[in-house]
Amino acid sequence: MDWLFASFCSxxxxxxxxxxxxxxxxxxxxxxxxxxxxNLSWTSKYCYIEIELQGAVNRKERKRRHQQILELRRSRxxxxxxxxxxxxxxxxxxxxxxxxxxxxxxLTHFIFLALxxxxxxxxxxxxxxxxxxxxRDRFSVDLGSVTKLEDIYRWLNSxxxxxxxxxxNPAFLPDSSSKILGLPLLRQVRARPGDKLCLPANFAQxxxxxxxxxxxxxxxxxxxxxxxxxxxxxxxxxxxxxxxNGFTYKPPGKIWGYVSHGLLHTYGxxxxxxxxxxxQQPFNSTVRLRELQSSEWLDENTWAVxxxxxxxxxxxxxFCSISVVFEASQLGVVNTSLSVHSFSLADFDRExxxxxxxxxxxxxxxxxxxxxxxxxxxxxxxxYVRSVYNLLNFALKCIFTVLIVLFFRKHFLATGIxxxxxxxxxxxxxx
Numbered sequence: 001m002d003w004l005f006a007s008f009c010s011x012x013x014x015x016x017x018x019x020x021x022x023x024x025x026x027x028x029x030x031x032x033x034x035x036x037x038x039n040l041s042w043t044s045k046y047c048y049i050e051i052e053l054q055g056a057v058n059r060k061e062r063k064r065r066h067q068q069i070l071e072l073r074r075s076r077x078x079x080x081x082x083x084x085x086x087x088x089x090x091x092x093x094x095x096x097x098x099x100x101x102x103x104x105x106x107l108t109h110f111i112f113l114a115l116x117x118x119x120x121x122x123x124x125x126x127x128x129x130x131x132x133x134x135x136r137d138r139f140s141v142d143l144g145s146v147t148k149l150e151d152i153y154r155w156l157n158s159x160x161x162x163x164x165x166x167x168x169n170p171a172f173l174p175d176s177s178s179k180i181l182g183l184p185l186l187r188q189v190r191a192r193p194g195d196k197l198c199l200p201a202n203f204a205q206x207x208x209x210x211x212x213x214x215x216x217x218x219x220x221x222x223x224x225x226x227x228x229x230x231x232x233x234x235x236x237x238x239x240x241x242x243x244x245n246g247f248t249y250k251p252p253g254k255i256w257g258y259v260s261h262g263l264l265h266t267y268g269x270x271x272x273x274x275x276x277x278x279x280q281q282p283f284n285s286t287v288r289l290r291e292l293q294s295s296e297w298l299d300e301n302t303w304a305v306x307x308x309x310x311x312x313x314x315x316x317x318x319f320c321s322i323s324v325v326f327e328a329s330q331l332g333v334v335n336t337s338l339s340v341h342s343f344s345l346a347d348f349d350r351e352x353x354x355x356x357x358x359x360x361x362x363x364x365x366x367x368x369x370x371x372x373x374x375x376x377x378x379x380x381x382x383x384y385v386r387s388v389y390n391l392l393n394f395a396l397k398c399i400f401t402v403l404i405v406l407f408f409r410k411h412f413l414a415t416g417i418x419x420x421x422x423x424x425x426x427x428x429x430x431x
Contacts, residue, residue: 112365119358127316128342135311135320136340138163138173143324143336149298151334152305152326156186156289160307165282177315180278181421182429184309187250187271191216191301192224193232215330218265218303225249225270231295246274246292256417256430260306262325263335267304272297275428302328310431318342321431345414366400373397 072078081089125131141159146152164184166172171180226235228247250273260267274292276285292298298305307324323339346355373393377384384390421429 108365108368112362112369115358115362115365119362122355122358125316125318125342125344128318128344131313131316131318131320131342132340134176135173135178135322135342136338139322139324139340140338143338146326146336147334148332149302149328149334152298153289153293157286160184160276161282161285161289164276164278164309165280165285166278167282171278173311176313178311178313178320181310181312181319181431182425182427184276184278184307185428186246186274186276186305186307188246188274188297188302189218189267189271189304189306190224191218191303192222192226193301215332216301216303217330218267223270223303224301225251232299232301245288246272246297247295248273253430256413258430260304260308260323260325261337261339262304262306262327263337264327264329265304267306267325269430271306273428277426300332304328308428308430310429318344319431346411363404366404369397369400 139159142155146155163173164180166174172178173180227249228234230245230247232247250270252268252270258269260269274288274297305326307322309322311320311322312318313320320340320342325337325339327335327337329335346359376390380387380390417429417431420427
């Protein structure tokens with residue numbers, strides 16, 4: 001152990017003290033003595049360099065070399081280029097330039113395609129399928145048993161009311177973290193009451209044909225848009241605002257218009273509105289539905305009854321638009337259809353979000369594409385339309401422009417609807 005310690009101390013003294021001192025002393029001593037060229041030991045007294053030639057070239061060899069040089073000067077290597085050769089060189093240069101630009105375009109297209117695929121993967125949420133299935137399983141209970149107008153009341157009381165009114169967590173669907181946004185809307189689209197011109201009994205081949213002809217037809221007969229006081233035979237002169245008794249007509253929205261698709265027809269956003277209040281007790285909705293049934297809210301003039309609501313699940317950041325359509329055919333049979341669509345919205349409010357950088361990168365690429373295409377159009381002018389490649393590029397740019405416009409349209413529309421919900425939480429949200 002003592003030997004190891006002594007060796008370590010000797011090494012440290014040699015490296016850190018002895019050797020640096022030697023270097024400093026020798027460098028200082030040699031720097032103090034000036035040196036000149038005459039003091040260099042390798043110089044001699046001769047001031048020129050001797051060059052020894054291998055031997056003189058004879059006359060015959062010189063003549064041969066001269067003849068070879070003359071032949072080279074007469075060859076195409078030393079002749080000026082002709083016009084055809086200049087055109088060929090220019091064409092080759094243009095081909096190389098176009099090949100380089102083509103490779104650059106292919107590379108940028110692949111990068112842009114990768115960004116678009118990343119955006120599609122980001123917008124198409126992986127949990128949307130399971131969320132749609134979860135909501136569909138909740139709202140499709142006993143839908144197949146609804147075949148008459150009276151069955152709609154039974155389905156609303158037995159299925160919808162327990163879903164909308166959750167006592168432990170009001171405004172949330174049972175056994176989930178899905179919050180109901182705004183108020184669920186139940187609206188009826190019906191024909192204007194009046195005498196329908198029917199065929200006489202001797203003209204109708206069957207009683208079924210006569211019944212079909214006598215029943216109002218959607219799209220052909222006029223729709224009822226008047227407001228009533230509580231029965232279909234008592235017309236209101238001044239419709240009340242925020243009336244939720246089901247007899248007040250709600251006109252189609254002017255700002256956020258939409259349609260509801262059924263099995264038979266496509267219906268607008270207007271109708272006789274009846275709202276559910278998830279924050280209240282289930283007894284409130286049950287009593288109000290019983291009043292509707294006693295007032296014969298559904299009758300032979302009913303075309304369709306549409307239930308619409310929107311939910312939001314914060315666990316997976318998904319919105320879900322739910323629509324249940326009950327359509328009365330001309331024979332009185334009710335056809336039911338359920339539409340469930342979950343989607344996510346872009347979030348630009350997060351401070352550290354890779355999604356924002358993705359949108360910025362796509363926008364920068366798109367602007368670069370537009371500028372490049374404009375430059376090409378200015379350079380080629382009329383010959384631009386003669387190239388199939390240019391037309392294909394122009395079509396792609398137009399498609400990208402439409403997609404970006406639709407994306408911004410969707411973003412502004414969603415922003416407006418969310419602001420409307422924040423300012424009017426006790427209203428129907430038309431997602």
